[in-house]
Amino acid sequence: MDVEPSAELKYEDGGDSSTRATEGLANVIGYHLRLAQEASFAAYARRVGDTHIWPGWYSLLRIIHDNPGINQTELSIAAGRDKSTLTTSLRELGKAGLVVKTRDGSDRRNLRLSLSANGEEHLARLENHALAHDAEIDRIVGSNERARFLDTLKRLASELANQC
Amino acid sequence: MDVEPSAELKYEDGGDSSTRATEGLANVIGYHLRLAQEASFAAYARRVGDTHIWPGWYSLLRIIHDNPGINQTELSIAAGRDKSTLTTSLRELGKAGLVVKTRDGSDRRNLRLSLSANGEEHLARLENHALAHDAEIDRIVGSNERARFLDTLKRLASELANQC
DNA sequence: TATTGTTATACTCTATAACTATA
DNA sequence: TATAGTTATAGAGTATAACAATA
Secondary structure, eight states: OOOOOOSSOOOTTSTTTTTSTTOOOTTOHHHHHHHHHHHHHHHHHHHHHTTTOOTTHHHHHHHHHHSTTBOHHHHHHHHTSOGGGHHHHHHHHHHTTSEEEEEOSSOTTOEEEEEOHHHHHHHHHHHHHHHHHHHHHHHHHOTTTHHHHHHHHHHHHHHHHTTO | OOOOOOSSSOOTTSTTTTTSTTOOOTTOHHHHHHHHHHHHHHHHHHHHHTTTOOTTHHHHHHHHHHSTTBOHHHHHHHHTSOGGGHHHHHHHHHHTTSEEEEEOSSSTTOEEEEEOHHHHHHHHHHHHHHHHHHHHHHHHHOTTTHHHHHHHHHHHHHHHHTTO
16 A cells, blocks of 8 residues: 555645645545555455465466366466466475476476365365455445446456557 | 456356356456456556656655655655665656755754655646546546445445454 | 664566477 | 477565664
């Protein structure tokens, strides 16, 4: 989070937004979108922190779970990162006994990736944390708002991305 | 963004969410909150990119603008970062002629920070980008949803933060 | 002793390019 | 030649600890 409240200082979210049209972010959606997302991530990290499972592993485990036998390059594309950045992560996941790597018999360049039983278990644990976290978010959002709020988030992501 | 769609692979946001209760993030608010925020930041960065102004400077300029004479330690607390991380940023902002540093006469340990005319101008330019960006977000959110959506974001940030 | 700002250092996450082994 | 994965290297962005100047 970039900005914390304090009694001593004025901040961008401060009460002077009426002074000038360009001043104050109190009413700016993009700003509060960031604050809400950061609060959500921090709350999730607090939850997961106790289990000593690195939160960043989640998406890799999830993609491998959904695509057993995927290779590293495909995984990197699916995860939106360069393939070189996965070498370290996959080595750690292998050492932790969560991911099994086998060489493809017919094309020995490929590493075929899948989850071990342990990996499935850890993924399930992370999913449970995510579910608990999302239940908390649902409680805050409220059942009346939930569908509308989710729809708006999806429209924001898709329409802002389509401007590239 | 961690995950991109593709015709070849199944992803966490894929269509298999009905298979198991724990599978699929298609309906998970925290996930879409992240996607929307990342899309918003990327769209803002595309806007600002043309002007060769580092987006990360924005919050520093804004806090200094709102608190002329603030010192580096106070600024670091306001920005939520360690004071040591500001030395480089403030040196660059000084070299770029955006921030003026003067030693406090009565306590020469303090650097008193303020914006130069140039700094005020750059801040205004960034604010204009932010306003244009937010106008785009407003268009997507829609005037019917705007107030509700913003209120929900604020509740999320404050209630999730209060659990610390 | 305590505080302000700087420096040295390191860690995480990411990327690009060059390399190897395979094809 | 082309592809899969690894390594070397670098660049943000962050943190902690030790330090010099000042109080």
